[in-house]
Amino acid sequence: MKKTILSMLLLSLSSFAFANVNTAQQNLAKNYPNLAVSNIANTEMRGIYSAEIDGQVVYLNEDAEHLIAGNMLRLKDQKSLTQELIVKNNTINWNSLPLKNAIKSVRGNGKRQLAIFSDPNCPYCQQLEVELKKLNDVTLYTFVLPLKPQSVAPSKQVYCEANPDFAWQQLIGKGIAPKSNKSCSNPINANLELAKKLGVSGTPAIIFSNGYRVLGAHPASEIEAMWRELGL
Structure with a gap:
Protein backbone atom coordinates (compact mmCIF):
# COMPACT_ATOMS: atom_id res chain seq x y z
CA MET A 1 0.00 0.00 0.00
CA LYS A 2 2.80 2.41 0.98
CA LYS A 3 4.65 1.71 -2.27
CA THR A 4 1.47 2.37 -4.26
CA ILE A 5 0.84 5.68 -2.49
CA LEU A 6 4.49 6.74 -2.98
CA SER A 7 4.34 5.88 -6.69
CA MET A 8 1.13 7.87 -7.10
CA LEU A 9 2.66 10.83 -5.27
CA LEU A 10 5.79 10.82 -7.44
CA LEU A 11 3.68 10.56 -10.60
CA SER A 12 1.54 13.46 -9.39
CA LEU A 13 4.58 15.65 -8.69
CA SER A 14 6.08 14.78 -12.07
CA SER A 15 2.82 15.66 -13.85
CA PHE A 16 2.59 18.92 -11.87
CA ALA A 17 6.11 19.94 -12.92
CA PHE A 18 5.33 19.14 -16.56
CA ALA A 19 2.10 21.12 -16.32
CA ASN A 20 3.99 24.18 -15.07
CA VAL A 21 6.43 24.02 -17.98
CA ASN A 22 3.54 23.46 -20.34
CA THR A 23 1.73 26.49 -18.90
CA ALA A 24 4.80 28.68 -19.42
CA GLN A 25 5.07 27.46 -23.03
CA GLN A 26 1.38 28.13 -23.67
CA ASN A 27 1.50 31.62 -22.15
CA LEU A 28 4.58 32.47 -24.18
CA ALA A 29 3.02 31.21 -27.42
CA LYS A 30 -0.21 33.06 -26.69
CA ASN A 31 1.18 36.42 -25.62
CA TYR A 32 4.43 36.58 -27.63
CA PRO A 33 4.06 34.27 -30.65
CA ASN A 34 6.90 35.93 -32.56
CA LEU A 35 9.47 35.37 -29.82
CA ALA A 36 11.63 32.39 -30.79
CA VAL A 37 12.12 30.66 -27.44
CA SER A 38 13.16 27.02 -27.18
CA ASN A 39 14.20 24.38 -24.64
CA ILE A 40 11.92 25.55 -21.81
CA ALA A 41 12.67 23.41 -18.75
CA ASN A 42 12.46 23.33 -14.96
CA THR A 43 15.29 24.72 -12.85
CA GLU A 44 16.27 24.17 -9.22
CA MET A 45 14.58 27.49 -8.37
CA ARG A 46 10.88 26.90 -7.81
CA GLY A 47 8.67 28.73 -10.28
CA ILE A 48 11.55 29.73 -12.57
CA TYR A 49 12.17 28.03 -15.91
CA SER A 50 15.19 28.08 -18.18
CA ALA A 51 14.86 28.69 -21.91
CA GLU A 52 17.01 29.57 -24.89
CA ILE A 53 16.87 32.56 -27.26
CA ASP A 54 19.39 32.74 -30.11
CA GLY A 55 21.70 30.39 -28.23
CA GLN A 56 21.53 32.45 -25.01
CA VAL A 57 20.17 30.98 -21.77
CA VAL A 58 17.38 33.05 -20.23
CA TYR A 59 14.90 32.50 -17.39
CA LEU A 60 11.16 33.14 -17.14
CA ASN A 61 8.28 32.50 -14.75
CA GLU A 62 5.04 30.66 -15.40
CA ASP A 63 3.07 33.63 -16.75
CA ALA A 64 5.97 34.28 -19.18
CA GLU A 65 5.72 38.02 -18.76
CA HIS A 66 9.32 38.57 -17.70
CA LEU A 67 12.68 37.32 -18.96
CA ILE A 68 15.93 37.36 -17.02
CA ALA A 69 19.30 37.00 -18.72
CA GLY A 70 22.19 36.22 -16.40
CA ASN A 71 23.99 33.64 -14.33
CA MET A 72 22.03 31.38 -11.94
CA LEU A 73 24.38 30.45 -9.10
CA ARG A 74 23.75 27.73 -6.50
CA LEU A 75 25.00 29.26 -3.26
CA LYS A 76 25.90 26.14 -1.30
CA ASP A 77 28.67 25.13 -3.70
CA GLN A 78 29.00 28.31 -5.83
CA LYS A 79 28.19 26.27 -8.94
CA SER A 80 26.98 28.08 -12.05
CA LEU A 81 23.82 26.30 -13.14
CA THR A 82 23.69 28.56 -16.20
CA GLN A 83 27.11 27.41 -17.38
CA GLU A 84 26.10 23.80 -16.82
CA LEU A 85 23.00 24.39 -18.96
CA ILE A 86 25.01 26.12 -21.71
CA VAL A 87 27.31 23.10 -21.92
CA LYS A 88 24.37 20.68 -21.94
CA ASN A 89 22.49 22.58 -24.68
CA ASN A 90 25.60 22.80 -26.85
CA THR A 91 26.89 19.26 -26.56
CA ILE A 92 26.86 16.60 -29.27
CA ASN A 93 27.99 12.97 -29.24
Whole structure:
Protein backbone atom coordinates (compact mmCIF):
# COMPACT_ATOMS: atom_id res chain seq x y z
CA MET A 1 0.00 0.00 0.00
CA LYS A 2 2.80 2.41 0.98
CA LYS A 3 4.65 1.71 -2.27
CA THR A 4 1.47 2.37 -4.26
CA ILE A 5 0.84 5.68 -2.49
CA LEU A 6 4.49 6.74 -2.98
CA SER A 7 4.34 5.88 -6.69
CA MET A 8 1.13 7.87 -7.10
CA LEU A 9 2.66 10.83 -5.27
CA LEU A 10 5.79 10.82 -7.44
CA LEU A 11 3.68 10.56 -10.60
CA SER A 12 1.54 13.46 -9.39
CA LEU A 13 4.58 15.65 -8.69
CA SER A 14 6.08 14.78 -12.07
CA SER A 15 2.82 15.66 -13.85
CA PHE A 16 2.59 18.92 -11.87
CA ALA A 17 6.11 19.94 -12.92
CA PHE A 18 5.33 19.14 -16.56
CA ALA A 19 2.10 21.12 -16.32
CA ASN A 20 3.99 24.18 -15.07
CA VAL A 21 6.43 24.02 -17.98
CA ASN A 22 3.54 23.46 -20.34
CA THR A 23 1.73 26.49 -18.90
CA ALA A 24 4.80 28.68 -19.42
CA GLN A 25 5.07 27.46 -23.03
CA GLN A 26 1.38 28.13 -23.67
CA ASN A 27 1.50 31.62 -22.15
CA LEU A 28 4.58 32.47 -24.18
CA ALA A 29 3.02 31.21 -27.42
CA LYS A 30 -0.21 33.06 -26.69
CA ASN A 31 1.18 36.42 -25.62
CA TYR A 32 4.43 36.58 -27.63
CA PRO A 33 4.06 34.27 -30.65
CA ASN A 34 6.90 35.93 -32.56
CA LEU A 35 9.47 35.37 -29.82
CA ALA A 36 11.63 32.39 -30.79
CA VAL A 37 12.12 30.66 -27.44
CA SER A 38 13.16 27.02 -27.18
CA ASN A 39 14.20 24.38 -24.64
CA ILE A 40 11.92 25.55 -21.81
CA ALA A 41 12.67 23.41 -18.75
CA ASN A 42 12.46 23.33 -14.96
CA THR A 43 15.29 24.72 -12.85
CA GLU A 44 16.27 24.17 -9.22
CA MET A 45 14.58 27.49 -8.37
CA ARG A 46 10.88 26.90 -7.81
CA GLY A 47 8.67 28.73 -10.28
CA ILE A 48 11.55 29.73 -12.57
CA TYR A 49 12.17 28.03 -15.91
CA SER A 50 15.19 28.08 -18.18
CA ALA A 51 14.86 28.69 -21.91
CA GLU A 52 17.01 29.57 -24.89
CA ILE A 53 16.87 32.56 -27.26
CA ASP A 54 19.39 32.74 -30.11
CA GLY A 55 21.70 30.39 -28.23
CA GLN A 56 21.53 32.45 -25.01
CA VAL A 57 20.17 30.98 -21.77
CA VAL A 58 17.38 33.05 -20.23
CA TYR A 59 14.90 32.50 -17.39
CA LEU A 60 11.16 33.14 -17.14
CA ASN A 61 8.28 32.50 -14.75
CA GLU A 62 5.04 30.66 -15.40
CA ASP A 63 3.07 33.63 -16.75
CA ALA A 64 5.97 34.28 -19.18
CA GLU A 65 5.72 38.02 -18.76
CA HIS A 66 9.32 38.57 -17.70
CA LEU A 67 12.68 37.32 -18.96
CA ILE A 68 15.93 37.36 -17.02
CA ALA A 69 19.30 37.00 -18.72
CA GLY A 70 22.19 36.22 -16.40
CA ASN A 71 23.99 33.64 -14.33
CA MET A 72 22.03 31.38 -11.94
CA LEU A 73 24.38 30.45 -9.10
CA ARG A 74 23.75 27.73 -6.50
CA LEU A 75 25.00 29.26 -3.26
CA LYS A 76 25.90 26.14 -1.30
CA ASP A 77 28.67 25.13 -3.70
CA GLN A 78 29.00 28.31 -5.83
CA LYS A 79 28.19 26.27 -8.94
CA SER A 80 26.98 28.08 -12.05
CA LEU A 81 23.82 26.30 -13.14
CA THR A 82 23.69 28.56 -16.20
CA GLN A 83 27.11 27.41 -17.38
CA GLU A 84 26.10 23.80 -16.82
CA LEU A 85 23.00 24.39 -18.96
CA ILE A 86 25.01 26.12 -21.71
CA VAL A 87 27.31 23.10 -21.92
CA LYS A 88 24.37 20.68 -21.94
CA ASN A 89 22.49 22.58 -24.68
CA ASN A 90 25.60 22.80 -26.85
CA THR A 91 26.89 19.26 -26.56
CA ILE A 92 26.86 16.60 -29.27
CA ASN A 93 27.99 12.97 -29.24
CA TRP A 94 31.71 13.05 -30.07
CA ASN A 95 31.67 9.34 -30.93
CA SER A 96 29.13 10.01 -33.68
CA LEU A 97 31.58 12.19 -35.61
CA PRO A 98 32.86 10.46 -38.79
CA LEU A 99 36.50 11.33 -38.10
CA LYS A 100 37.59 9.50 -41.26
CA ASN A 101 36.14 12.45 -43.21
CA ALA A 102 38.34 14.95 -41.41
CA ILE A 103 41.90 16.03 -42.07
CA LYS A 104 43.95 14.79 -39.13
CA SER A 105 46.86 16.71 -37.65
CA VAL A 106 48.76 15.54 -34.56
CA ARG A 107 50.93 17.85 -32.46
CA GLY A 108 53.05 16.64 -29.56
CA ASN A 109 51.51 13.64 -27.85
CA GLY A 110 48.12 14.39 -29.42
CA LYS A 111 46.33 13.60 -26.15
CA ARG A 112 43.76 16.38 -26.36
CA GLN A 113 41.32 16.38 -29.28
CA LEU A 114 39.41 19.04 -31.18
CA ALA A 115 37.14 18.82 -34.21
CA ILE A 116 37.07 21.95 -36.36
CA PHE A 117 34.58 22.94 -39.08
CA SER A 118 36.33 25.39 -41.37
CA ASP A 119 35.93 27.15 -44.73
CA PRO A 120 39.23 28.11 -46.43
CA ASN A 121 37.86 31.50 -47.51
CA CYS A 122 36.38 32.39 -44.13
CA PRO A 123 38.55 35.12 -42.51
CA TYR A 124 37.59 34.01 -38.99
CA CYS A 125 38.63 30.45 -39.88
CA GLN A 126 41.99 31.81 -40.97
CA GLN A 127 42.31 33.64 -37.63
CA LEU A 128 41.43 30.46 -35.74
CA GLU A 129 44.05 28.50 -37.69
CA VAL A 130 46.74 30.89 -36.38
CA GLU A 131 45.53 30.27 -32.82
CA LEU A 132 45.39 26.50 -33.27
CA LYS A 133 49.10 26.51 -34.14
CA LYS A 134 49.80 27.77 -30.62
CA LEU A 135 48.27 24.65 -29.02
CA ASN A 136 50.46 21.74 -27.90
CA ASP A 137 49.71 18.04 -27.40
CA VAL A 138 46.55 18.09 -29.50
CA THR A 139 45.00 16.10 -32.33
CA LEU A 140 43.00 18.26 -34.72
CA TYR A 141 40.28 16.81 -36.93
CA THR A 142 39.37 19.41 -39.53
CA PHE A 143 36.08 18.92 -41.36
CA VAL A 144 36.48 21.14 -44.41
CA LEU A 145 33.16 22.90 -44.83
CA PRO A 146 33.03 25.03 -48.01
CA LEU A 147 30.05 27.28 -47.34
CA LYS A 148 31.32 29.86 -49.83
CA PRO A 149 30.91 28.87 -53.52
CA GLN A 150 34.54 29.69 -54.33
CA SER A 151 35.67 27.29 -51.60
CA VAL A 152 34.12 24.15 -53.04
CA ALA A 153 36.65 23.24 -55.77
CA PRO A 154 39.88 23.79 -53.75
CA SER A 155 38.34 22.05 -50.72
CA LYS A 156 37.62 18.93 -52.77
CA GLN A 157 41.11 19.04 -54.25
CA VAL A 158 42.78 19.12 -50.82
CA TYR A 159 41.54 15.59 -50.16
CA CYS A 160 43.18 14.35 -53.37
CA GLU A 161 46.68 15.42 -52.36
CA ALA A 162 49.30 12.99 -51.05
CA ASN A 163 49.47 15.03 -47.84
CA PRO A 164 46.00 16.53 -47.22
CA ASP A 165 47.14 18.19 -43.97
CA PHE A 166 49.94 20.09 -45.72
CA ALA A 167 47.61 20.99 -48.61
CA TRP A 168 45.03 22.29 -46.13
CA GLN A 169 47.63 24.39 -44.27
CA GLN A 170 48.75 25.92 -47.57
CA LEU A 171 45.16 26.70 -48.52
CA ILE A 172 43.85 28.05 -45.21
CA GLY A 173 47.08 29.74 -44.16
CA LYS A 174 48.48 31.13 -47.41
CA GLY A 175 45.59 30.96 -49.86
CA ILE A 176 47.57 28.54 -52.05
CA ALA A 177 45.24 26.00 -53.66
CA PRO A 178 46.50 22.57 -54.79
CA LYS A 179 48.03 22.84 -58.26
CA SER A 180 47.37 19.26 -59.36
CA ASN A 181 44.23 18.19 -61.17
CA LYS A 182 43.93 14.84 -59.45
CA SER A 183 40.45 13.46 -59.08
CA CYS A 184 39.36 11.41 -56.12
CA SER A 185 36.39 10.69 -53.91
CA ASN A 186 36.00 13.31 -51.21
CA PRO A 187 33.75 13.83 -48.17
CA ILE A 188 32.72 17.42 -48.89
CA ASN A 189 29.02 16.61 -49.41
CA ALA A 190 29.10 14.37 -46.35
CA ASN A 191 30.66 17.22 -44.33
CA LEU A 192 27.93 19.59 -45.45
CA GLU A 193 25.27 17.09 -44.42
CA LEU A 194 27.00 16.50 -41.09
CA ALA A 195 27.12 20.24 -40.37
CA LYS A 196 23.41 20.52 -41.15
CA LYS A 197 22.63 17.60 -38.85
CA LEU A 198 24.65 19.14 -36.00
CA GLY A 199 23.20 22.61 -36.51
CA VAL A 200 26.54 24.09 -37.58
CA SER A 201 25.43 26.86 -39.94
CA GLY A 202 28.58 28.97 -39.83
CA THR A 203 32.33 28.68 -39.56
CA PRO A 204 34.53 28.26 -37.69
CA ALA A 205 33.03 25.82 -35.20
CA ILE A 206 34.99 23.95 -32.53
CA ILE A 207 33.90 20.69 -30.89
CA PHE A 208 35.75 19.47 -27.81
CA SER A 209 36.24 15.77 -27.10
CA ASN A 210 33.38 15.76 -24.57
CA GLY A 211 31.09 17.00 -27.36
CA TYR A 212 30.90 20.64 -26.22
CA ARG A 213 30.53 22.95 -29.22
CA VAL A 214 31.45 26.61 -29.59
CA LEU A 215 31.46 28.97 -32.54
CA GLY A 216 34.02 31.59 -33.49
CA ALA A 217 37.75 32.21 -33.72
CA HIS A 218 38.64 31.74 -30.06
CA PRO A 219 42.21 32.62 -29.01
CA ALA A 220 44.46 29.74 -27.95
CA SER A 221 44.34 31.03 -24.35
CA GLU A 222 40.53 30.72 -24.32
CA ILE A 223 40.68 27.19 -25.73
CA GLU A 224 43.18 26.24 -23.02
CA ALA A 225 40.88 27.78 -20.40
CA MET A 226 37.91 25.81 -21.75
CA TRP A 227 39.95 22.60 -21.61
CA ARG A 228 40.64 23.28 -17.93
CA GLU A 229 37.04 24.23 -17.19
CA LEU A 230 35.71 21.12 -18.93
CA GLY A 231 38.30 18.90 -17.24
CA LEU A 232 39.82 17.76 -20.54
